[in-house]
Amino acid sequence: MLIVALATKRIGKQNLGNVAKTGMEVAGDVIGGQNIKETLKDRGLAGIKRTVAEIIDQSPPDKQRLQKKKKRSPPPPLTKKQTTAAAAERQ
Secondary structure (H helix, E strand, O other), X not given: OHHHHHHHHHHHHHHHHHHHHHHHXXXXXXXXXXXXXXXXXXXXXXXXXXXXXXXXXXXXOHHHOOOOOOOOOOOOOOOHHHHHHHHHHHO
16 A cells, blocks of 8 residues: 555656646746647647656556565464474473
């Protein structure tokens, strides 16, 4: 669960950074005299593509992903002979 939370936090920070960058680009275009509707359409798509590309680049390949550990079966119970031999060694 902790790994998921950390990854989500990291991706959220990236998204926030990309939103801020896209907003600054839109503001610059509008100040430069371009149409706000067209600027939002163009810069918005570019921002989404940039965000998706960054997320894909940082996700590990399938081989590197954590795999679940297999549970080991408990050892078989000791027989009476093994128990008496272990007790004799301790003395």
